[in-house]
Amino acid sequence: MVIGKPHIEEKFRSILEKVSDPEIPVLTVLDLGVVREVIATGKKVDIKITPTYSGCPAMDTIAADIAMAFEAAGYTTNIELILAPAWTTDWISSEGRSKLEAYGVAAPLSESQDKRALLDGERVLKCTLCGSTNTKMISQFGSTACKALFQCQDCLEPFDYFKCLK
Amino acid sequence: MDVSLYKYLLMLGDNSMILGHRLSELCGHGPNLETDIALTNISLDLFGQVRSLFQYAAKVKGGSATEDTIAFSRTEREILNVILVEQPNEDFAHVVGRQYLYDIYHFLLLEALVGSKDETIAAIANKSLKEVKYHKRFSGEWLKRLAGGTDESQQRMQAAIDHMYPFLDELFHVTEVEEEMRAQGVGADLSVIKAECYAIIDDHFRIAGLQVPEHPPRVSKGKYGIHTEKMGFILSELQFMQRSYPNMQW
Numbered sequence: 070m071v072i073g074k075p076h077i078e079e080k081f082r083s084i085l086e087k088v089s090d091p092e093i094p095v096l097t098v099l100d101l102g103v104v105r106e107v108i109a110t111g112k113k114v115d116i117k118i119t120p121t122y123s124g125c126p127a128m129d130t131i132a133a134d135i136a137m138a139f140e141a142a143g144y145t146t147n148i149e150l151i152l153a154p155a156w157t158t159d160w161i162s163s164e165g166r167s168k169l170e171a172y173g174v175a176a177p178l179s180e181s182q183d184k185r186a187l188l189d190g191e192r193v194l195k196c197t198l199c200g201s202t203n204t205k206m207i208s209q210f211g212s213t214a215c216k217a218l219f220q221c222q223d224c225l226e227p228f229d230y231f232k233c234l235k
Numbered sequence: 236m237d238v239s240l241y242k243y244l245l246m247l248g249d250n251s252m253i254l255g256h257r258l259s260e261l262c263g264h265g266p267n268l269e270t271d272i273a274l275t276n277i278s279l280d281l282f283g284q285v286r287s288l289f290q291y292a293a294k295v296k297g298g299s300a301t302e303d304t305i306a307f308s309r310t311e312r313e314i315l316n317v318i319l320v321e322q323p324n325e326d327f328a329h330v331v332g333r334q335y336l337y338d339i340y341h342f343l344l345l346e347a348l349v350g351s352k353d354e355t356i357a358a359i360a361n362k363s364l365k366e367v368k369y370h371k372r373f374s375g376e377w378l379k380r381l382a383g384g385t386d387e388s389q390q391r392m393q394a395a396i397d398h399m400y401p402f403l404d405e406l407f408h409v410t411e412v413e414e415e416m417r418a419q420g421v422g423a424d425l426s427v428i429k430a431e432c433y434a435i436i437d438d439h440f441r442i443a444g445l446q447v448p449e450h451p452p453r454v455s456k457g458k459y460g461i462h463t464e465k466m467g468f469i470l471s472e473l474q475f476m477q478r479s480y481p482n483m484q485w
């Protein structure tokens with residue numbers, strides 16, 4: 070079983086940095102934290118990835134894209150989808166969080182703040198365009214299962230929020 | 236093959252598969268865009284969880300079984316979901332009522348299964364639990380909103396609950412397979428979940444101003460593969476492609 074910190078051989082990072090999430094293309098699979106283990110035996114690489122959400126339709130594409138990137142670098146791959154430990158939004162790198170915000174998707178809040186924003190209708194989430202926290206939840210589910218839809222009440226920008234998953 | 240484990244995985248997966256299918260029927264038909272997206276996202280979560288369960292079931296079964304043969308090649312009598320999840324999408328209140336009852340049960344079940352002695356079941360439960368937390372919030376909020384809304388929405392929510400509530404009991408009927416799995420420390424203890432589930436629901440109903448229906452529990456045999464007349468229609472749609480073009484691939 071793979072625990073908290075992923076085990077990725079250093080030389081493979083540059084390959085993985087070229088593989089992005091098909092639904093949020095500014096994030097690489099490393100930013101997202103879905104690659105849990107990469108271990109090579111000669112030219113054969115064993116890779117373990119974990120899904121964000123069980124039904125995430127991007128996982129098959131991500132696995133195929135990783136396989137292609139490694140093949141282009143001269144390796145063969147064996148990719149395994151693992152479920153434990155379960156992915157959490159805490160695994161999104163700090164770089165990934167900044168990229169998300171710049172892309173217009175608000176990064177996950179802490180678990181308690183997330184609850185306040187989603188359940189109690191409190192205005193704690195920062196607008197990705199103007200930075201105001203005068204924001205309102207429009208829908209608990211957004212364009213994908215991992216996001217909710219918010220709207221800024223000052224600049225009126227509608228934006229996605231990447232929900233906290235713990 | 237471990238027949239009991241295999242059947243237990245089917246029972247876990249089939250409830251979510253049939254409910255996921257019912258929700259998928261709402262794609263493009265939700266009462267508004269946000270609700271439409273929410274319901275189909277919940278459907279997607281459920282199907283994702285079913286995939287994990289059926290992939291494991293296929294491993295337990297061995298041979299040429301795959302997640303797809305399990306979902307698409309079993310006949311009605313071999314599918315073990317409870318009758319609650321077969322109930323049609325009469326109106327939005329029925330969708331919410333059915334979802335709410337299932338979510339409360341599902342959440343408690345998954346909490347119990349996180350402690351399963353079977354590592355794969357525990358991992359799937361742990362993953363699913365995080366998702367079902369959101370489902371439960373969504374259906375619970377709507378239950379309250381409809382019950383506390385206009386006279387019309389209140390009546391419809393009550394009517395939906397009156398219809399769905401008697402089906403809840405079947406989830407707690409303990410089959411031989413479930414008893415065996417519980418005894419092995421693999422499955423959940425349904426008697427514990429039952430008490431908790433009814434306590435939570437009755438409390439929510441009281442807060443929302445809904446009457447707890449007095450109708451006695453329905454005697455249902457979904458867990459034994461005996462379904463209502465609605466099931467044939469569900470399967471003819473769910474399994475259409477594989478029945479018409481066996482082994483087709485996207």
Ligand SMILES: [Zn+2]
Nearest residue numbers: 196199221224
């Ligand atoms: Zn703004």
